[in-house]
Amino acid sequence: MKLVIIAGPPSAGKTSLAKQIVKRFKDELTIAFLKIDVVKAFEDLELKKEFGILTKKFYSGDLCPDHAGVMVLGDAVEWGQKNAAELLIVESAGLCLRCSPYLNQGLGIIVLSSISGIHAPEKMGAMVSLADIAVITKIDLVSQAEREVLIQKIKEVHTRIILMETNALQGNSLNRLYDLIIKSRDIDRDKLMLKGNPPLGTCTICVGKKEVGWKHHFGVVQKLDGQIAEYLYRGE
Amino acid sequence: MIFDITILPGFDKNGCKEQYTYIKLKAGDTVSIVGPTGSGKTALISDIELLAQGDTSTKRRIFVNGEVPSDEIRFNPAMKPIVMITQNTKCFADLTTEEFLQIHARARKIYDKQVIQKTIDLANNFTGEKIKKDTRVTVLSGGQTRSLLIADAIMVGASPIILLDEIENAGIFKQEVVNLIHKAGKMVVFVTHDPVIALLTKTRIIMENGAVKKVLYQNEPEIRAAQSLLELDKKIGTIREELRAGKSITFDLPAVNYA
Ligand SMILES: Nc1nc2c(ncn2[C@@H]2O[C@H](COP(=O)(O)OP(=O)(O)OP(=O)(O)O)[C@@H](O)[C@H]2O)c(=O)[nH]1
Ligand SMILES: Nc1ncnc2c1ncn2[C@@H]1O[C@H](COP(=O)(O)OP(=O)(O)O)[C@@H](O)[C@H]1O
Ligand SMILES: [Mg+2]
Ligand SMILES: [Mg+2]
Ligand SMILES: [Zn+2]
Numbered sequence: 001m002k003l004v005i006i007a008g009p010p011s012a013g014k015t016s017l018a019k020q021i022v023k024r025f026k027d028e029l030t031i032a033f034l035k036i037d038v039v040k041a042f043e044d045l046e047l048k049k050e051f052g053i054l055t056k057k058f059y060s061g062d063l064c065p066d067h068a069g070v071m072v073l074g075d076a077v078e079w080g081q082k083n084a085a086e087l088l089i090v091e092s093a094g095l096c097l098r099c100s101p102y103l104n105q106g107l108g109i110i111v112l113s114s115i116s117g118i119h120a121p122e123k124m125g126a127m128v129s130l131a132d133i134a135v136i137t138k139i140d141l142v143s144q145a146e147r148e149v150l151i152q153k154i155k156e157v158h159t160r161i162i163l164m165e166t167n168a169l170q171g172n173s174l175n176r177l178y179d180l181i182i183k184s185r186d187i188d189r190d191k192l193m194l195k196g197n198p199p200l201g202t203c204t205i206c207v208g209k210k211e212v213g214w215k216h217h218f219g220v221v222q223k224l225d226g227q228i229a230e231y232l233y234r235g236e
Numbered sequence: 237m238i239f240d241i242t243i244l245p246g247f248d249k250n251g252c253k254e255q256y257t258y259i260k261l262k263a264g265d266t267v268s269i270v271g272p273t274g275s276g277k278t279a280l281i282s283d284i285e286l287l288a289q290g291d292t293s294t295k296r297r298i299f300v301n302g303e304v305p306s307d308e309i310r311f312n313p314a315m316k317p318i319v320m321i322t323q324n325t326k327c328f329a330d331l332t333t334e335e336f337l338q339i340h341a342r343a344r345k346i347y348d349k350q351v352i353q354k355t356i357d358l359a360n361n362f363t364g365e366k367i368k369k370d371t372r373v374t375v376l377s378g379g380q381t382r383s384l385l386i387a388d389a390i391m392v393g394a395s396p397i398i399l400l401d402e403i404e405n406a407g408i409f410k411q412e413v414v415n416l417i418h419k420a421g422k423m424v425v426f427v428t429h430d431p432v433i434a435l436l437t438k439t440r441i442i443m444e445n446g447a448v449k450k451v452l453y454q455n456e457p458e459i460r461a462a463q464s465l466l467e468l469d470k471k472i473g474t475i476r477e478e479l480r481a482g483k484s485i486t487f488d489l490p491a492v493n494y495a
Contacts, residue, residue: 114328115328116328117328117329117330118328118329118330119330140282141324142322142324142326142327142328143320143321143322143324143327143381143385144285144319144320144321144322144389144393145319145336145340145385145388145389145392145393146327146328146329146336148313148343149329149331149336149339150329151313151343152313152339152340152342153339156342163311164311170292170293171291171293172286172288172291172292172293173286173288173291173292174291175291176307176311
C-alpha cells in the first residue's frame with residue numbers, strides 16, 4: 001500500500017487536491033481516504049459520495065491533530081490494508097504550526113494557497129520544511145508574476161522541496177505529482193516513524209490547569225522573556 | 237531561443253475533439269483570440285502559459301520548436317519563455333512594489349539593478365495615477381496593478397512570448413499597448429473583445445464552447461478598417477481626457493461612416 005499525507009492550512013485546497021488524486025487513480029488502484037480534524041469534517045462523506053471509495057474520519061478533540069495522527073495512523077494503515085487498499089490518502093487538519101504529520105515513508109504534501117500571503121510559508125516551519133512536495137493552489141486567482149514571486153520566496157526558504165502549481169479545482173499540471181505517487185514505494189507498517197520531532201512533553205498546561213502566568217505552572221514552561229534550556233523549541 | 241509554438245487539438249466542453257490538426261504561431265506573430273464570455277479564451281492562453289501536456293481541462297498539448305518542452309522550461313520561471321498578463325487585478329503579497337519587483341527579478345534571474353526603477357517608470361506611462369516604489373502592491377488600484385504587471389512582463393519577464401488577457405478593461409492607455417504590438421520580435425497574443433486590437437493582429441482565433449472554431453488571417457480591407465478605427469479611437473481618447481480634466485466639448489464631433 002502506498003501512503004500520501006496531505007497537510008496545509010485551512011481552506012488551502014487539501015480536499016480539492018485529494019479529489020484530483022482520487023480521480024486520477026480510482027480506475028487503477030483501490031483507494032482509502034482518512035480525514036483527521038479537530039471538531040468537524042465532511043470530507044469522508046463527500047469523497048465517498050463522489051467516488052464511492054472507502055473513507056473514514058477521526059476527530060482529535062482536545063489533542064493536537066498531528067499528535068492524534070501519530071497515534072491513529074497505525075490503526076489507519078491496518079484499516080486500509082484489511083480492506084485491500086493500494087493507496088491510502090490522509091488529509092490532516094493542518095492547524096498545528098508546531099508539528100507536522102509526515103512519516104518517514106510515503107509522500108508528504110504541503111498544500112499552500114496562492115492567496116494566503118507571501119509570509120505564510122515562512123511561518124509554517126515543519127509543516128513546509130518536512131514535506132516532500134509543495135503544491136501551490138488557486139493559481140487561477142493570481143497573476144503569473146505573483147505566482148513566480150511566491151515560488152521564489154518558498155524556494156529561498158525551503159531549498160529542497162519539490163514545487164508544483166495548480167488550479168486544484170481543475171487539476172492542471174499535476175502529472176509530475178502523479179508520477180511521484182506511482183513511483184513511491186509501498187510502506188512497511190512496522191517501520192513507520194514520525195519525520196519531525198514531536199512537541200515537548202507534559203506540563204501543567206497540557207493537563208488542563210488554566211491559571212495564566214508561569215508561576216502557576218511547572219514542567220516545560222516558559223516566561224515571556226525568560227531563559228529556557230537551549231534544547232527546547234522556542235519558535236524562530 | 238523560441239522560434240515557434242504549436243498548439244495540438246484538445247476537446248471542447250462536450251468532450252468532442254477540436255477541428256484542426258495543429259495551429260503554429262511563430263516569433264513576431266501578432267494573434268488575437270476572440271469569442272463570447274465563457275468560450276474558453278482564457279483557458280487557451282493558460283494552456284500556452286502552462287505549456288500544457290494533456291494535463292489541463294482542455295487536454296491540449298503545446299510544443300515549443302516542434303518538440304515537447306523540457307520540465308526545466310515548463311517549471312523554472314528563469315527559463316520560461318512566456319509571460320502572461322491575466323485578468324486578475326489584485327495582488328495579495330504583502331510587499332512593497334520595489335520588494336515585489338526585486339523578488340520577481342531574482343526568480344527570472346535578471347541582475348540589472350536599474351530594472352526596478354525602469355519598470356515602475358514604464359508602468360507609470362500606462363496609468364494616470366502614479367505608482368511609487370514604496371507603495372504596497374496590495375493597495376494598488378486595478379488599473380495600477382495591471383499597468384505594473386504589464387511593465388513587469390516587459391522589463392522583468394523579458395520573454396519572447398507575451399500573452400495578454402483582456403487588457404482593454406484595465407483602464408490603461410490602449411495606444412501605449414498598441415505600440416507594444418509593433419515592438420519587433422515578440423510573439424504577442426491578445427485575448428480581446430476590442431475590435432481595434434482584433435483587427436490589428438495578423439492572426440485571429442475564434443473560440444466557441446471551449447474549442448477553437450476558426451483561424452482567420454488579416455486581409456487588406458481589415459488593415460484599412462483597423463487604421464480608421466485607430467483614428468477614431470484616438471479621438472475618443474482625446475475627448476475622454478478632456479472630460480476627465482473637467483473641460484467642455486466646444487466643437488462638433490465628426491460623423492462616422494463605414495460604408
Ligand atoms: N479558484 C480556486 N479555488 C480553489 C482551488 N482549490 C481550492 N479552491 C476552493 O477553496 C475552498 C477550500 O478548498 P478545500 O479543498 O476544501 O480546502 P481544504 O484545505 O480541504 O480545507 P479544510 O479541510 O476545510 O481545511 C473551496 O471552496 C474550493 O473550491 C483552486 O485552485 N482555485
Ligand atoms: N475545452 C474545455 N473543456 C472543459 N472546460 C473548458 C474548456 N474550455 C474552457 N473550459 C472552462 O470553461 C470556463 C470558461 O472558460 P474561460 O476560458 O474562462 O472563458 P473566457 O475567457 O472565454 O471567458 C472555465 O471554467 C474553463 O475552465
Ligand atoms: Mg478539507
Ligand atoms: Mg477570460
Ligand atoms: Zn502540535
